[in-house]
Each structure stands twice: as C-alpha cells, then as structure tokens.
Amino acid sequence: MEKVSIGLLGFGTVGTGVVRLLTKERERLEARTGCTIQLKKVLVRNKNRPRKVLIDNRNLTTNAAEVLDDPEIDIIIELMGGIDEAYRYILRALNHKKHVITANKDLMASYGDELLMEAKKNHCDLYYEASVAGGIPILRTLTDSLAADRIQKMIGIVNGTTNYILSKMSHEGLSYEKALSSAQALGFAEADPTSDVEGLDAARKMVILSHLAYSIPVKLDDVKITGITDVTREDIIYAGKLGYTIKLVGISEVNNGAIDVRVEPTLLPDGHPLASVENENNAIYVYGTALGETMYYGPGAGEGPTAVSVMSDLLSVIRNMALGVTGNHIFLPKREMHTRKESLVESQFFVRLHIKDEPGSFSRLTDLFKEQGISLEKLYQEPITGQDAAEVSIVTHRTNKVLFEKSFEIMKKLDVVLNAKYFRVERG
Numbered sequence: 001m002e003k004v005s006i007g008l009l010g011f012g013t014v015g016t017g018v019v020r021l022l023t024k025e026r027e028r029l030e031a032r033t034g035c036t037i038q039l040k041k042v043l044v045r046n047k048n049r050p051r052k053v054l055i056d057n058r059n060l061t062t063n064a065a066e067v068l069d070d071p072e073i074d075i076i077i078e079l080m081g082g083i084d085e086a087y088r089y090i091l092r093a094l095n096h097k098k099h100v101i102t103a104n105k106d107l108m109a110s111y112g113d114e115l116l117m118e119a120k121k122n123h124c125d126l127y128y129e130a131s132v133a134g135g136i137p138i139l140r141t142l143t144d145s146l147a148a149d150r151i152q153k154m155i156g157i158v159n160g161t162t163n164y165i166l167s168k169m170s171h172e173g174l175s176y177e178k179a180l181s182s183a184q185a186l187g188f189a190e191a192d193p194t195s196d197v198e199g200l201d202a203a204r205k206m207v208i209l210s211h212l213a214y215s216i217p218v219k220l221d222d223v224k225i226t227g228i229t230d231v232t233r234e235d236i237i238y239a240g241k242l243g244y245t246i247k248l249v250g251i252s253e254v255n256n257g258a259i260d261v262r263v264e265p266t267l268l269p270d271g272h273p274l275a276s277v278e279n280e281n282n283a284i285y286v287y288g289t290a291l292g293e294t295m296y297y298g299p300g301a302g303e304g305p306t307a308v309s310v311m312s313d314l315l316s317v318i319r320n321m322a323l324g325v326t327g328n329h330i331f332l333p334k335r336e337m338h339t340r341k342e343s344l345v346e347s348q349f350f351v352r353l354h355i356k357d358e359p360g361s362f363s364r365l366t367d368l369f370k371e372q373g374i375s376l377e378k379l380y381q382e383p384i385t386g387q388d389a390a391e392v393s394i395v396t397h398r399t400n401k402v403l404f405e406k407s408f409e410i411m412k413k414l415d416v417v418l419n420a421k422y423f424r425v426e427r428g
C-alpha cells in the first residue's frame with residue numbers, strides 16, 4: 001500500500017487540529033505507516049471562511065458528493081457534528097466501502113449499533129475514539145487493554161463544561177450563572193449550553209462507554225439524567241463541611257444481571273481521586289474484576305487533544321488496511337440486559353434542608369429517619385443568621401433508593417421543614 005487518501009467532513013475546531021497534525025507530523029506519520037497520506041477533499045459549509053491552518057483552497061468543497069463518492073478516497077473522517085446529515089453521510093461512505101472515523105458522540109450514542117453493523121457488513125472500519133473524553137484513549141483501553149477483564153462499574157467525569165462550572169463554583173465562590181458565563185467566555189460552553197448542563201452530553205458518553213465495557217446495547221432512554229442547573233453554591237459549601245465535593249458524574253454499573261446507568265450531580269468524598277479532577281478535565285474511573293480500580297485522566301476536549309484521538313484512529317485504520325483485516329475490531333453487542341429496577345438501587349444520600357429553629361425540630365427529623373429504618377452517618381447543623389431557621393445537612397448510611405425517596409417526601413411535609421433537597425453520595 002503506497003498511498004491512502006482521506007476525505008474530511010468538517011473543518012472546525014477538531015478538523016483544524018487534524019489538518020495541523022497531518023501537516024506538522026507528516027514525516028513521522030508516514031514513516032510509521034509506511035505510506036503516503038493524502039488529504040484529498042474537505043467538506044465545509046462556507047469555503048470563504050478564514051481558516052486557522054494553511055490549506056489549498058481547491059481542496060475545500062461544499063458538495064458532499066465530491067468527498068463521499070470519490071472512488072480514490074479510502075477513509076472518511078467525520079468532524080461535522082449533528083446527527084441526521086452525519087448519519088446519512090457515514091452510511092453512504094460505508095456503502096461505498098470507505099472506512100470511517102468520527103468524533104460524533106451524539107450520533108454514536110443514538111445510531112452506533114446500526115452504523116457498526118453496516119461497517120461490519122461492508123468489511124469497513126468504524127472508529128470513534130474521540131467521541132468520549134476527547135484526548136483520553138478510553139475506548140481503546142476498554143476494547144483492547146482491558147479486554148480480558150470483566151468490568152463491573154465505571155464512574156466518569158465526562159463533560160468538561162459542567163466540571164469547569166462546578167470547579168469555579170467550588171474554588172472561586174462563583175454562582176452557577178457567573179461560572180456558566182465564564183465557561184462561555186473561554187469557549188468551554190456553547191452559546192446554548194443545554195445539552196451539557198442538563199447532563200445529556202455526559203449521558204451519551206456513558207452510553208458509548210457502557211456499550212463497549214459490557215457488550216450490551218444500552219439506549220439513551222435507559223439513562224436516568226439530572227443536570228447541574230439546580231446545584232447552588234450553598235450545596236457545595238455544606239457538602240464541603242461534611243468532607244465531600246460535588247461533581248456531575250456518570251455512573252454505569254452491572255450487578256446481578258442488570259445494568260444501571262445514570263448521570264447526576266453526586267457527592268464524592270474529598271479524598272476520592274475523581275474529586276480532584278478540576279476544570280475542563282475529564283476522568284474515567286474503572287472497576288475491573290481482575291485489575292481492580294484504575295483511573296484515566298486528561299483533557300476531555302479541545303483542538304489538539306481531540307485531534308490526537310482522531311489521528312490514533314487513522315493510524316489504526318491504515319494498519320488494518322495494510323494487514324487486510326478491516327472491520328475485524330468491531331464488537332457488536334453480545335447480549336441483552338435489562339435495566340436495574342429503581343427498587344433495587346441502593347445508595348447513600350446527602351440531604352440539605354432548612355428547618356424552623358425551635359425546640360424539638362431536629363428530633364422530629366431524626367425520629368422520622370429512625371421510623372423509616374434509615375440510619376445517619378453524618379450530621380451538621382448551624383443557625384441561619386437573622387432568621388428563625390437552621391441549616392441542616394445529613395448524610396445517610398447506604399439505603400434503598402425508593403425507601404429514601406418516600407421518606408424524603410414525608411420529611412418535606414413536616415411543619416418544621418421549610419425546604420429540602422437531596423443528592424446521591426458515591427463512596428467509590
């Protein structure tokens with residue numbers, strides 16, 4: 001194989017990083033692969049937009065057919081984003097027997113199984129390392145390095161925007177709104193941050209991770225999702241007083257033949273390795289039966305890190321082409337598994353509430369938990385200055401989720417309780 005030709009769909013942040021690496025590292029990459037790598041066509045929306053890297057303008061096109069239907073192009077790298085068009089283009093590329101690399105988690109979380117099946121049918125590769133945690137090589141770690149182990153659980157900080165916001169609220173005392181504006185000003189958050197702050201982006205990544213870790217077809221609808229929009233600076237302060245840090249984590253766990261995947265703001269003990277993952281960084285904590293606990297940490301987005309992941313996929317595809325083994329790495333789901341019933345979920349919980357500061361208030365609370373059979377691990381109480389009310393924070397021992405939620409509803413109706421909220425606590 002003397003030459004491979006590439007077609008790029010999209011020349012934005014990640015596309016620019018890929019072109020930069022292809023240009024700067026050409027000699028090394030070609031020495032490693034033993035062939036010439038030609039970037040033949042780049043699909044964009046607007047050919048006249050100024051670009052951050054030098055590229056021959058004749059290589060740019062706004063006509064997808066010039067890339068997808070060119071018989072000389074061997075590999076398509078999809079870096080456009082979005083779902084419908086990207087889906088159609090990738091399908092078309094695979095049907096033309098072109099290998100595909102994508103960074104598109106929105107697409108892979110919803111249509112990954114279908115596209116992988118199509119790739120296998122066409123004896124093509126479909127790699128998507130950059131779709132989860134940007135520069136961290138976590139998909140390859142799950143499918144290759146940890147292939148012999150049985151993964152039981154993963155906890156991931158897989159959304160840099162929300163981690164940045166919570167870090168700023170924790171360490172600089174910013175409100176949610178100010179931290180979000182700061183993230184937007186620095187380009188860590190989109191103008192419309194909904195999919196990040198409501199937890200959807202993290203949920204999509206947990207779907208992809210779960211699929212690969214357990215060989216199970218996990219659907220986005222199976223993930224219970226809560227975002228960070230209701231997390232306040234006070235929640236963070238009072239969690240801190242009891243020794244916890246609040247993070248938006250994705251938790252995916254297989255237990256007794258059922259899977260549970262959720263994304264929610266969660267309290268982690270301050271000493272947990274994930275508690276110290278700050279700002280826009282990502283990390284995935286993996287529990288393997290034989291290996292034990294490992295953590296994979298690094299930049300979860302950005303031009304350079306994401307392009308490195310895309311390029312590692314490119315090198316894999318080129319190596320597979322040279323060996324004539326394309327399509328062989330694709331592992332389709334091997335088994336169905338039902339979602340764990342909420343009545344079987346157990347956890348610790350952090351409850352934060354304001355109660356009337358009057359004799360007997362506090363014992364009404366503790367009596368209620370006692371009646372419900374929920375024991376308490378930690379308690380904190382302080383009067384609220386200038387009000388006849390007290391701030392109370394409680395961490396329960398591990399308890400049944402449904403029982404806890406029922407007790408919480410009863411507690412909210414006690415006449416001494418002014419307001420209350422709760423979060424899950426993850427011990428790790």
Ligand SMILES: NC(=O)c1ccc[n+]([C@@H]2O[C@H](COP(=O)([O-])OP(=O)(O)OC[C@H]3O[C@@H](n4cnc5c(N)ncnc54)[C@H](OP(=O)(O)O)[C@@H]3O)[C@@H](O)[C@H]2O)c1
Nearest residue numbers: 010011012013014044045046079080081103104301302306
């Ligand atoms: N940015 C990151 O750090 C990061 C990290 C991990 C994964 N990803 C994923 O990588 C993908 C690309 O992200 P990005 O941040 O690079 O996006 P981006 O900066 O918005 O760039 C998108 C590119 O695609 C082109 N494009 C979009 N729709 C098109 C269409 N219908 N026809 C032709 N061209 C079209 C745009 O053309 P114009 O330039 O002409 O507008 C632009 O060049 C997404 O799936 C994203 O989720 C991104």
